[in-house]
Amino acid sequence: xxxxxxxxxxxxxxxxxxxxxxxxxxxxxxxxxxxxxxxxxxxxxxxxxxxxxxxxxxxxxxxxxxxxxxxxxxxxxxxxxxxxxxxxxxxxxxxxxxxxxxxxxxxxxxxxxxxxxxxxxxxxxxxxxxxxxxxxxxxxxxxxxxxxxxxxxxxxxxxxxxxxxxxxxxxxxxxxxxxxxxxxxx
Amino acid sequence: xxxxxxxxxxxxxxxxxxxxxxxxxxxxxxxxxxxxxxxxxxxxxxxxxxxxxxxxxxxxxxxxxxxxxxxxxxxxxxxxxxxxxxxxxxxxxxxxxxxxxxxxxxxxxxxxxxxxxxxxxxxxxxxxxxxxxxxxxxxxxxxxxxxxxxxxxxxxxxxxxxxxxxxxxxxxxxxxxxxxxxxxxxxxxxxxxxxxxxxxxxxxxxxxxxxxxxxxxxxxxxxxxxxxxxxxxxxxxxxxxxxxxxxxxxxxxxxxxxxxxxxxxxxxxxxxxxxxxxxxxxxxxxxxxxxxxxxxxxxxxxxxxxxxxxxxxxxxxxxxxxxxxxxxxxxxxxxxxxxxxxxx
Numbered sequence: 001x002x003x004x005x006x007x008x009x010x011x012x013x014x015x016x017x018x019x020x021x022x023x024x025x026x027x028x029x030x031x032x033x034x035x036x037x038x039x040x041x042x043x044x045x046x047x048x049x050x051x052x053x054x055x056x057x058x059x060x061x062x063x064x065x066x067x068x069x070x071x072x073x074x075x076x077x078x079x080x081x082x083x084x085x086x087x088x089x090x091x092x093x094x095x096x097x098x099x100x101x102x103x104x105x106x107x108x109x110x111x112x113x114x115x116x117x118x119x120x121x122x123x124x125x126x127x128x129x130x131x132x133x134x135x136x137x138x139x140x141x142x143x144x145x146x147x148x149x150x151x152x153x154x155x156x157x158x159x160x161x162x163x164x165x166x167x168x169x170x171x172x173x174x175x176x177x178x179x180x181x182x183x184x185x186x
Numbered sequence: 187x188x189x190x191x192x193x194x195x196x197x198x199x200x201x202x203x204x205x206x207x208x209x210x211x212x213x214x215x216x217x218x219x220x221x222x223x224x225x226x227x228x229x230x231x232x233x234x235x236x237x238x239x240x241x242x243x244x245x246x247x248x249x250x251x252x253x254x255x256x257x258x259x260x261x262x263x264x265x266x267x268x269x270x271x272x273x274x275x276x277x278x279x280x281x282x283x284x285x286x287x288x289x290x291x292x293x294x295x296x297x298x299x300x301x302x303x304x305x306x307x308x309x310x311x312x313x314x315x316x317x318x319x320x321x322x323x324x325x326x327x328x329x330x331x332x333x334x335x336x337x338x339x340x341x342x343x344x345x346x347x348x349x350x351x352x353x354x355x356x357x358x359x360x361x362x363x364x365x366x367x368x369x370x371x372x373x374x375x376x377x378x379x380x381x382x383x384x385x386x387x388x389x390x391x392x393x394x395x396x397x398x399x400x401x402x403x404x405x406x407x408x409x410x411x412x413x414x415x416x417x418x419x420x421x422x423x424x425x426x427x428x429x430x431x432x433x434x435x436x437x438x439x440x441x442x443x444x445x446x447x448x449x450x451x452x453x454x455x456x457x458x459x460x461x462x463x464x465x466x467x468x469x470x471x472x473x474x475x476x477x478x479x480x481x482x483x484x485x486x487x488x489x490x491x492x493x494x495x496x497x498x499x500x501x502x503x504x505x506x507x508x509x510x511x512x513x514x515x516x517x518x519x520x521x522x523x524x525x526x527x528x529x530x
Contacts, residue, residue, distance in 0.1 A: 032236075032254075034227045040257065040268050052253045056218050067227060067256040068264075084228045 031141045032063045035088040036075035040068055043116035043162060044090040050158030050165065058154040062144050079126050080106040093120040096177040108182035111149055112170025120173045125182055143184040150186060214248030222273065222281040224265030226258045230393060234457045235282040237495060238310055241486035245476035261346065270299035273462045277469035285313055285455040288512040289448060292520050293529060302513055303463035305470045306505035308477035311496045312456040313391050314415045315348050316422055318408040320386040326425025328411045334363050341376035341385035342368040351449055351527060352389035352414050358526045359445065360436055373398055415453030444515060445523045451512040458505055474502035
């Protein structure tokens with residue numbers, strides 16, 4: 001029994017690493033990033049699927065995984081919480097404006113992805129690098145995300161999943177929401 | 187001429203016997219396989235799925251890449267319904283769904299899936315449940331619990347959870363002096379209640395006991411008295427150092443055995459992987475054999491060992507048969523099981 005306990009205790013340590021990060025190294029230099037999106041019928045979920053596929057085909061050293069959440073509020077909460085945080089989130093401009101000051105400090109604006117129901121759809125990123133990943137490596141990974149999303153061929157892949165995909169800086173939307181932009185932002 | 191005919195025949199036989207057809211190989215080349223999870227990132231579901239998928243794709247001809255898609259909600263029902271009704275059926279979607287699905291299908295109303303139509307590709311490990319009691323009760327075995335004058339009070343997070351089902355079975359089917367207090371927010375809250383003396387027992391997955399309350403076991407604050415599942419784990423001992431019994435073995439007749447099988451099936455279904463209904467039989471077969479090969483793959487086993495993941499594989503055929511048998515439990519027995527749990 002003690003043997004099994006020890007086995008499981010070690011298992012928990014390893015599990016804890018994954019839990020704490022929400023991001024992990026699957027291959028030697030590959031970083032797995034989780035993007036919070038929305039319900040399965042939402043534009044954000046479709047966009048997240050497209051981004052996920054595009055990251056595999058056109059990304060270098062990164063993989064984006066789609067996490068179907070409950071939407072804007074849930075995404076902001078998950079992006080800024082201490083443990084099991086997601087790395088990226090797709091939110092509407094209106095939803096982002098509702099984030100509180102503490103939450104806004106923990107995130108940065110990356111890019112505008114298009115429009116849905118008349119509102120601008122934005123991509124935000126968690127500022128804090130996940131446990132076990134250096135700030136530089138995380139920063140490089142975020143720059144790679146932006147590079148992939150700007151790529152025309154990647155855009156075509158994403159459009160197959162969400163036809164309203166149309167990237168832009170989203171500068172005014174982030175400014176209006178009071179969220180500073182990431183240094184890798186478009 | 188005869189020799190040419192011979193070669194043609196030989197080639198045909200070889201092609202027919204080959205588990206991997208050229209078409210299948212062509213299909214997965216440059217494809218991306220999506221693994222859908224009925225849970226969020228970071229937990230045991232995620233860890234098992236990523237580890238299995240990383241090696242599974244190497245055994246699929248054409249070596250496709252994979253991505254994960256997290257879809258938590260409603261105890262795994264959200265992902266199950268999406269996978270069953272919406273996910274594409276071309277063999278590029280694989281899911282690691284809740285182990286409770288077969289039991290829920292017969293015990294709950296309004297489910298929008300039929301596990302008999304899902305195409306299981308294999309199981310990586312079981313999920314054994316263990317009943318633990320607090321040391322001050324003086325109960326060190328199931329026999330002690332059967333003789334106990336004071337009721338063992340179990341904490342539970344809800345009537346659809348295993349931490350409710352197991353003690354309910356012990357009380358209502360096996361006649362143990364047990365009470366259940368439902369409404370705790372989760373495992374951590376029940377463990378806290380145990381330490382504070384609010385409750386004196388909890389039934390939970392063995393992995394959960396170890397990960398979230400390993401200290402209580404190490405300090406002998408809790409004692410294992412029984413396990414729930416279809417197969418007995420041999421290394422789980424009671425307070426006397428004896429092997430803990432499987433609740434299924436305590437059934438007094440065939441009806442009781444069938445009810446216990448239904449309620450313990452989730453442990454056997456365990457860490458399972460499937461493809462949606464309507465996937466072609468050739469691709470299902472290919473994925474089943476790729477899964478079997480993964481479970482024997484040295485690189486996979488080494489990584490599982492490194493991550494301390496239990497590997498107790500079962501084939502797709504076994505899993506399909508087990509899930510179908512659960513769903514085909516006769517209606518009168520399902521009604522008895524529902525009554526036993528106080529479900530409508």
